[in-house]
Amino acid sequence: MTPAGHASAAYLAGLSIPWLSMSALVTGALLPDIDYVFYSYPWFSGIHRVLTHNVFFILAVSLPALLFAGPRTKGRVFVSLLLGGMIHLLTDACFDSNPRNGIGAAILWPLSNAFFSPFNLLDPRITSAWWPDIFPRSMDALVRIAWDLPFVIAAGAIFIKRRKEAVTRST
Numbered sequence: 250m251t252p253a254g255h256a257s258a259a260y261l262a263g264l265s266i267p268w269l270s271m272s273a274l275v276t277g278a279l280l281p282d283i284d285y286v287f288y289s290y291p292w293f294s295g296i297h298r299v300l301t302h303n304v305f306f307i308l309a310v311s312l313p314a315l316l317f318a319g320p321r322t323k324g325r326v327f328v329s330l331l332l333g334g335m336i337h338l339l340t341d342a343c344f345d346s347n348p349r350n351g352i353g354a355a356i357l358w359p360l361s362n363a364f365f366s367p368f369n370l371l372d373p374r375i376t377s378a379w380w381p382d383i384f385p386r387s388m389d390a391l392v393r394i395a396w397d398l399p400f401v402i403a404a405g406a407i408f409i410k411r412r413k414e415a416v417t418r419s420t
């Protein structure tokens with residue numbers, strides 16, 4: 250998924266649990282793809298969906314909330330960051346078109362190099378070429394954006410509707 254897809258999926262999931270901090274949930278859902286800072290390196294495919302796509306990384310980036318968030322919100326922010334990260338791992342496990350280092354995410358790395366994917370909705374053959382090959386990468390991007398669109402449209406529509414309702418209530 251793209252960052253917009255991850256943010257939208259987390260937002261939609263968070264709507265069913267009003268107790269959660271939506272901003273922390275969406276932030277948690279975006280953090281695992283921080284590994285894209287290494288995208289231009291030839292070894293990126295080897296670490297993508299490994300280094301930052303495991304439960305230990307999710308825990309490591311969620312734990313500071315218990316230290317630095319306010320006393321009344323720290324539990325809520327911690328759980329929201331944790332859930333957002335887990336939603337990211339689950340969606341990546343189900344939408345993977347890059348078979349270079351496995352299908353899904355290495356959710357228990359470094360304890361295990363095994364990739365978790367209950368099912369895969371994308372065709373991994375699309376990107377069986379090397380990352381720098383522009384045509385397969387472009388096709389892959391279009392397919393991924395097409396899968397993200399329903400999430401982005403639904404989340405955007407609900408977000409706008411809720412904002413309008415909040416403005417109406419305040420006037």
Ligand SMILES: [Zn+2]
Pocket residue numbers: 281282298302337341
């Ligand atoms: Zn990811």
